[in-house]
Amino acid sequence: MGLHEQVFQYIISGLTLGAIYALVALGFNIIHNATGIVNFVQAEFVTLGGMLLYSFYSFLKIPLPLSFLLSTAAVTMIGALIERGPIRVAKSKAIIILVFITIGISSTLRGTALLVWGPDNMPIPSFSGEKVIRIFGAAILPQHLWIFAITIGVVIFLQYFFHRTLTGKAMRAVSSNRRAASLAGINVNRMILLSFAMSGGLGAVGGMIIAPISTTSYDTGVMLSLKGFAAAILGGYGNSTGAIVGGLILGVLESLGAGLISSKFKNAFAFLILLLVLFLKPSGLLGHGEAERV
């Protein structure tokens, strides 16, 4: 393959990865906008999406579309339970305590996954076969197309939800000004519950669509979600367009870096970019200075 084709290949795989980062980043944003919390359980949302898909589809042989929905529903429910349980009950509402509660829950869920599924990789077949499609010399798998299609679908759905439905607008109101929203009659607690549930669903979808072409084990979600968080910061934390832009850019940069510079330091790229953004322009590419000092 000539250099041009190589670069194009890296860009394609980078965009695929980036789509997942974008989904994870959107999940982070939704909870952060509603509550100010960084939700470390996002990692397990991603992991559990993939693991449950394995259990429903590969293990129990339930047809794929149904497995997909069941898995999404299950993780959405887990997200909701986390909010309803530990987060709601917590004696201290200090943000830092809540963030660490999510770290604790993340460890608990990861430990549970280890016990239930063991430490090994769970293989999941591609959604519609492995026949390579060639576009401009680059090899594209059907799974890549699924990833793009589903991500675009999710983004369109979120766009519609947040701008055209009453519930979505209510959630935006809570993000903007919680007290005013509650005075306007919005049930803030319910919106927060919903934000956790939606984050769960988003994470699960992200975990599932990448599962066939990546490893799926009890701690897969950790790296993915950390990089998704880096993507959110890159794009401008709290900003949904930023999440998508950040995710795609991060994915492409990481892929190009791994391919052209060094694959050994692949994982370091995302975090080096994260540190650069935080030190130079914390508000990210599209942010408005929210991250700056109070």
Next chain:
Amino acid sequence: MGRRSGCSMVLGERKNLFLIILALLIILIPVFLKNKYYFTVMNVIGLNTIVVVGLSLLIGFGGQISLGHAAFYGMGAYLSAILTTTYHFPPWPSMVIAMLATGVVAYLVGYPSLKLRGHYLVMATLGFNIIVNIFMVELDSITGGPSGFPGIAPFSIGKLTFDNDYKNFYLIWAFAFLSIVVSLNLVNSRVGRALKAIHGSEVAANALGINTDQYKTKVFVLSAMFASLSGSLYAHYLTFISPRSFDFYYSIQVVTMVIVGGMGSIWGAFFGAGFLTVLSEVLHVAEKYNIIAYGTLLTLVLVFLPEGFLVGLYRLYQKRKMKALIEGEERLIS
């Protein structure tokens, strides 16, 4: 009667008494106890204590969270290992050089990060930890790579070599004791108050003449240097180190120790280090359960006893006593 602050409630003002008791325990335990396994555990508690006490200054008093202290711990370990083994430096100066180098790196990372709001610091330190860890694995010609760095000489000062568990016990606990003393000094001083003030209200602290950026950075660097010191001792004790000991899971563990012990208390940090290290050892028997147990414990303590294990339980006990008193009085009246 108004509420007294948590720690002074539990311990009273008799901090010096506890220091004397601790010193006596340190001196006397090896005389009476001979079980090698217990020594290993106690030495690990000592090593963790140094890291956790330093971290407690940052978290409990400076009000900043770092999820990257494993990186500083690892830097101390690897720098000591490399300087003494590859370059044949003596251990003492190597440890000091490692501390200074770690301090410089901490300054470079901390200064820009600490200007950001809370959770950005968490992410910056976490990202830093991951990067350092990757470097530990990939720069294998210097670090030995994923299989680790073997053959580190034990710590020595002149003719005195610390090459078994008992001798290392004294070495490690001498430093642990010092780190507690020094931290208590800091906490009960003008600087300690300034740090607590920053934690209480950064804007008011600034308005009273405290250069909050500088203080936050300094306490971050100090806590990193504590971790580096402990890492050096760890390297010389185990004579073998590998990157896996310095990943962000360890960072989470040490922060958990601070929180469970009670933020805002040096003795609490010591308790947290001891309690969770022992717990980890107990669970190591069933290694599969380690993660879930840690996670559940952290979650439960944070949800129900956010002021820390000891302080939280003490307050619960006090509430029950008050309730019983009130109910008793009501019965008398009626």
Next chain:
Amino acid sequence: MNHSETMLSAHRLRKAFGGVLAVNDVSFDVRRNQITGIIGPNGAGKTTILNLITGIYPLTSGNILFEEKRISGFKPFQIASHGITRTFQNLQVFQNMTVLENVMVGLHTQTRSEFCSCLLHLPRVGKEEKKVREEGYDLLCFFDLDKKAAWLSSSLPYGEQKRLEIARALAGKPKMILLDEPAAGLNTKETETISGLILKIKEKGLTIILVEHDMNLVMGISDKIVVLHYGQKISEGTPRVVRMDPNVIQAYLGKE
């Protein structure tokens, strides 16, 4: 030693937040050892002015001179060491510390021990601690809070916490103190206590800027009043003059 009449001089201050002009071309002087009141309807920019003086917000344009030295552009902690302290509208007492400790923090600018000396607990640190503790306690006596010195400040009633904040601001022996709505949330009796307290502070030689909503309090003790409305100065003068200024009356009661 500077003994001029003007302690602080604010010259053509402007502060924009995005598109909103919170402070628009405001100039005024604060005279030594006087109480200068700043009043105005909600949103007039009073607290913003205080934040500009204390360096919390950077000025969009204009400048501020303190004792004829330019302080605009300084960071808040630097301004504190120049002798200006303040209280806050939304009470920023250190809830995680005791009453005495709060005041001891106030003495930060009067002491020197840094990290290294504190870690090693050098003898000079011990001496300084003793001094800080004693001075802090004396100050609490002046403010009638000494009996609660060991209490956690969060367990004090609201009125006493406000007093504590003032005590803390005074601990650093400032030349000028800015009080941001010290009577907010207080009943009549508590407000009278604060009023007396402010006058006692003036007697000690300090210069005071007082932002307040309580008209009786401000009119009663101020030597001069500056009136703001929508970020602009609409009146300045003694309480009597300001009280009868038609601009002021209109601003508060609305157009006829």
